[in-house]
Amino acid sequence: xxxxxxxxxxxxxxxxxxxxxxxxxxxxxxxxxxxxxxxxxxxxxxxxxxxxxxxxxxxxxxxxxxxxxxxxxxxxxxxxxxxxxxxxxxxxxxxxxxxxxxxxxxxxxxxxxxxxxxxxxxxxxxxxxxxxxxxxxxxxxxxxxxxxxxxxxxxxxxxxxxxxxxxxxxxxxxxxxxxxxxxxxxxxxxxxxxxxxxxxxxxxxxxxxxxxxxxxxxxxxxxxxxxxxxxxxxxxxxxxxxxxxxxxxxxxxxxxxxxxxxxxxxxxxxxxxxxxxxxxxxxxxxxxxxxxxxxxxxxxxxxxxxxxxxxxxxxxxxxxxxxxxxxxxxxxxxxxxxxxxxxxxxxxxxxxxxxxxxxxxxxxxxxxxxxxxxxxxxxxxxxxxxxxxxxxxxxxxxxxxxxxxxxxxxxxxxxxxxxxxxxxxxxxxxxxxxxxxxxxxxxxxxxxxxxxxxxxxxxxx
Amino acid sequence: xxxxxxxxxxxxxxxxxxxxxxxxxxxxxxxxxxxxxxxxxxxxxxxxxxxxxxxxxxxxxxxxxxxxxxxxxxxxxxxxxxxxxxxxxxxxxxxxxxxxxxxxxxxxxxxxxxxxxxxxxxxxxxxxxxxxxxxxxxxxxxxxxxxxxxxxxxxxxxxxxxxxxxxxxxxxxxxxxxxxxxxxxxxxxxxxxxxxxxxxxxxxxxxxxxxxxxxxxxxxxxxxxxxxxxxxxxxxxxxxxxxxxxxxxxxxxxxxxxxxxxxxxxxxxxxxxxxxxxxxxxxxxxxxxxxxxxxxxxxxxxxxxxxxxxxxxxxxxxxxxxxxxxxxxxxxxxxxxxxxxxxxxxxxxxxxxxxxxxxxxxxxxxxxxxxxxxxxxxxxxxxxxxxxxxxxxxxxxxxxxxxxxxxxxxxxxxxxxxxxxxxxxxxxxxxxxxxxxxxxxxxxxxxxxxxxxxxxxxxxx
Numbered sequence: 034x035x036x037x038x039x040x041x042x043x044x045x046x047x048x049x050x051x052x053x054x055x056x057x058x059x060x061x062x063x064x065x066x067x068x069x070x071x072x073x074x075x076x077x078x079x080x081x082x083x084x085x086x087x088x089x090x091x092x093x094x095x096x097x098x099x100x101x102x103x104x105x106x107x108x109x110x111x112x113x114x115x116x117x118x119x120x121x122x123x124x125x126x127x128x129x130x131x132x133x134x135x136x137x138x139x140x141x142x143x144x145x146x147x148x149x150x151x152x153x154x155x156x157x158x159x160x161x162x163x164x165x166x167x168x169x170x171x172x173x174x175x176x177x178x179x180x181x182x183x184x185x186x187x188x189x190x191x192x193x194x195x196x197x198x199x200x201x202x203x204x205x206x207x208x209x210x211x212x213x214x215x216x217x218x219x220x221x222x223x224x225x226x227x228x229x230x231x232x233x234x235x236x237x238x239x240x241x242x243x244x245x246x247x248x249x250x251x252x253x254x255x256x257x258x259x260x261x262x263x264x265x266x267x268x269x270x271x272x273x274x275x276x277x278x279x280x281x282x283x284x285x286x287x288x289x290x291x292x293x294x295x296x297x298x299x300x301x302x303x304x305x306x307x308x309x310x311x312x313x314x315x316x317x318x319x320x321x322x323x324x325x326x327x328x329x330x331x332x333x334x335x336x337x338x339x340x341x342x343x344x345x346x347x348x349x350x351x352x353x354x355x356x357x358x359x360x361x362x363x364x365x366x367x368x369x370x371x372x373x374x375x376x377x378x379x380x381x382x383x384x385x386x387x388x389x390x391x392x393x394x395x396x397x398x399x400x401x402x403x404x405x406x407x408x409x410x411x412x413x414x415x416x417x418x419x420x421x422x423x424x425x426x427x428x429x430x431x432x433x434x435x436x437x438x439x440x441x442x443x444x445x446x447x448x449x450x451x452x453x454x455x456x457x458x459x460x461x462x463x464x465x466x467x468x469x470x471x472x473x474x475x476x477x478x479x480x481x482x483x484x485x486x487x488x489x490x491x492x493x494x
Numbered sequence: 495x496x497x498x499x500x501x502x503x504x505x506x507x508x509x510x511x512x513x514x515x516x517x518x519x520x521x522x523x524x525x526x527x528x529x530x531x532x533x534x535x536x537x538x539x540x541x542x543x544x545x546x547x548x549x550x551x552x553x554x555x556x557x558x559x560x561x562x563x564x565x566x567x568x569x570x571x572x573x574x575x576x577x578x579x580x581x582x583x584x585x586x587x588x589x590x591x592x593x594x595x596x597x598x599x600x601x602x603x604x605x606x607x608x609x610x611x612x613x614x615x616x617x618x619x620x621x622x623x624x625x626x627x628x629x630x631x632x633x634x635x636x637x638x639x640x641x642x643x644x645x646x647x648x649x650x651x652x653x654x655x656x657x658x659x660x661x662x663x664x665x666x667x668x669x670x671x672x673x674x675x676x677x678x679x680x681x682x683x684x685x686x687x688x689x690x691x692x693x694x695x696x697x698x699x700x701x702x703x704x705x706x707x708x709x710x711x712x713x714x715x716x717x718x719x720x721x722x723x724x725x726x727x728x729x730x731x732x733x734x735x736x737x738x739x740x741x742x743x744x745x746x747x748x749x750x751x752x753x754x755x756x757x758x759x760x761x762x763x764x765x766x767x768x769x770x771x772x773x774x775x776x777x778x779x780x781x782x783x784x785x786x787x788x789x790x791x792x793x794x795x796x797x798x799x800x801x802x803x804x805x806x807x808x809x810x811x812x813x814x815x816x817x818x819x820x821x822x823x824x825x826x827x828x829x830x831x832x833x834x835x836x837x838x839x840x841x842x843x844x845x846x847x848x849x850x851x852x853x854x855x856x857x858x859x860x861x862x863x864x865x866x867x868x869x870x871x872x873x874x875x876x877x878x879x880x881x882x883x884x885x886x887x888x889x890x891x892x893x894x895x896x897x898x899x900x901x902x903x904x905x906x907x908x909x910x911x912x913x914x915x916x917x918x919x920x921x922x923x924x925x926x927x928x929x930x931x932x933x934x935x936x937x938x939x940x941x942x943x944x945x946x947x948x949x950x951x952x953x954x955x
Contacts, residue, residue, distance in 0.1 A: 220922060227684070445674075472664075
């Protein structure tokens with residue numbers, strides 16, 4: 034702790050835990066992107082909101098930038114600290130601190146992992162329905178800061194919809210209590226919604242009051258094999274109209290092959306171009322409707338093969354084919370695109386993008402999967418073995434520019450659910466026009482006048 | 495058109511319709527509050543967003559304030575023009591301009607009445623579920639500017655939840671396309687949510703893309719008579735757990751007596767302290783569950799009498815007892831409070847408030863009704879015949895200060911769904927703390943640097 038700024042912080046906050054060990058700097062200085070070399074000044078692990086406020090006041094006095102840090106499972110570099118910042122890890126603030134059965138809300142500290150939130154809700158006979166594969170590692174604060182989506186958005190919406198209130202320490206060091214967990218509150222600008230998806234650039238989320246809902250109905254899972262993307266849209270419309278869909282996910286055969294190589298069991302004897310995992314409310318009516326919808330889709334030629342889970346174990350096995358994709362691709366250090374268009378724009382956008390990528394990436398393997406019912410595609414580009422990482426990223430960035438152009442033409446978003454962070458910052462202008470970005474900059478200056486809250490993320494000051 | 499500023503506007507925008515007739519100034523210069531004397535400079539009726547942009551540019555050049563104007567059904571003075579402003583009425587921009595069956599969205603101009611939105615959705619076999627009694631007069635732009643709630647919030651949420659995208663002409667004259675109607679879009683601050691509930695202080699909403707949903711299920715309506723407020727909470731919890739509630743509204747016997755005096759038919763032979771109108775999904779299971787829930791509540795002593803609708807006509811008749819309240823009170827020019835607390839805080843808040851009002855208003859008639867499932871109470875104070883309007887308002891304002899104090903203690907809101915406008919502006923500090931209000935002021939300056947967008951509403955600059 035030879036840095037005099039750190040010494041000042043340690044002296045003014047003797048209870049605050051600070052780490053400066055090189056292994057800690059590396060561990061806390063990066064997220065699931067692996068493009069930047071971690072180089073934080075130190076790691077602070079506050080135990081409460083007052084310590085976070087003290088950190089912000091110190092940062093303003095010393096001119097040190099802060100990087101808020103949750104589970105660091107982000108894919109856009111939003112939690113990377115590569116420029117001498119102080120990382121503010123919320124990992125010690127990880128507890129549920131209140132439950133109200135009448136309001137059906139759970140109040141938690143920002144560092145609580147998503148899976149722990151699920152479990153706490155379940156213990157109270159209720160459900161927190163936002164869910165995705167990183168549930169064991171990601172934290173609710175990070176989920177809110179990126180407005181995380183996931184595999185249940187089609188039924189339950191994004192994280193935003195479930196945040197009844199939140200506490201934010203803004204860039205002035207003020208502790209703001211936003212929303213008050215009221216159902217109705219028409220009293221001016223809803224700053225709670227401004228904090229959601231702000232990626233730490235307006236302040237540090239320290240607490241959230243989450244809405245809970247009824248536990249999901251008993252459900253079954255269908256795996257379907259499809260010939261082409263057009264059929265995928267037809268199958269989606271059919272199932273949406275006839276079933277209570279809890280999830281509707283697709284992936285290509287390339288994605289499946291990676292999951293199978295990772296040890297999953299092949300669902301069909303043959304291979305097909307596209308697959309769908311659909312979860313739907315079961316019960317007698319649901320099962321009958323599912324069978325009849327399935328037969329209709331087969332009759333129309335939209336579905337070539339399929340299986341409906343007969344047990345929870347089989348449902349989990351089918352889900353694994355979709356949820357295992359990211360993990361199975363991780364060894365390739367893929368270049369990830371996470372784009373969205375309106376659902377209605379999906380066929381035209383996909384046709385254009387497939388042609389674009391086939392032309393621009395003749396030697397790269399491209400793996401497609403995602404959330405069709407939300408208009409959200411994940412496009413993972415795998416690095417060939419014989420290419421170095423930086424040349425590969427440069428090549429991908431060139432193509433992302435073209436992809437951003439296609440998104441702009443189709444009114445889409447360069448970031449559906451991962452956030453902008455560092456990775457997508459050069460392409461923000463494809464999704465938000467200059468007038469909007471200018472407003473975002475202006476708003477940021479109001480909450481973070483010194484520009485010390487996660488600087489360089491989302492947009493340059 | 496002798497005012498040289500108006501002459502300049504008319505000359506630069508020859509297609510723009512402008513009104514300066516005294517009857518028009520009075521008609522367009524006020525809303526459903528009747529406290530301020532309308533005194534606008536003139537009324538502009540733009541036909542498109544470009545004309546709205548031109549008006550804002552003119553306003554900046556001439557230093558004229560603008561008041562956006564929808565159906566002027568507001569109860570907080572948000573659409574009042576009493577200081578030489580130009581009223582910008584959206585009434586000519588009242589059409590649906592797009593429907594997408596795959597996205598299930600309806601794009602409408604901001605001046606479209608809510609009821610016309612309902613009808614357009616129904617023509618497409620879908621539903622826009624936000625609803626309240628002013629549906630025939632209020633406009634969707636005004637609904638968005640106040641985040642209107644109403645009688646279906648318990649099932650469908652507030653207006654905010656249904657705005658997939660909107661176009662706003664901000665105080666700089668920029669036409670912003672916010673949200674793009676994407677389901678997922680994690681690309682920075684969601685300015686769409688900032689515009690919702692901004693009460694015209696950030697700009698003028700000119701267009702909205704609304705999410706639609708499945709038509710509501712077949713439903714039945716129950717009218718219940720209850721002995722006390724404690725029973726009301728128990729009945730709410732019982733019905734919420736056992737039925738699919740579409741609405742849960744309460745009112746006191748005083749409210750009922752006004753509606754009956756207005757020509758409605760008495761539902762019971764006797765009178766009771768409290769009544770509930772509950773709408774629930776019917777079908778065989780729903781009816782059985784409703785009967786069993788009703789019997790349970792009667793057995794517990796929470797319900798003293800009740801009726802379940804046997805036809806749509808009867809359901810409408812029961813609804814009229816609740817929906818007719820505001821109209822039946824209108825002749826008394828009531829002083830309206832529209833407050834919210836968390837549902838769990840309702841019993842304690844109500845006990846305190848009832849005692850407060852009984853003590854402070856011994857000679858005034860106080861009528862209670864509202865949306866218990868949303869934590870939202872409407873408290874209408876009726877002017878005694880022998881009191882003049884301004885003395886009555888002064889007296890009410892004195893008590894509103896006390897009410898605001900109670901709200902602050904219980905973490906509530908001085909405006910659940912009406913907005914702050916002019917009426918609740920003195921009490922904003924009971925709901926939002928000083929640090930938040932300072933941020934709102936700062937954000938406003940970013941979008942409206944000259945302070946010409948509905949100045950004086952919500953907060954002073």
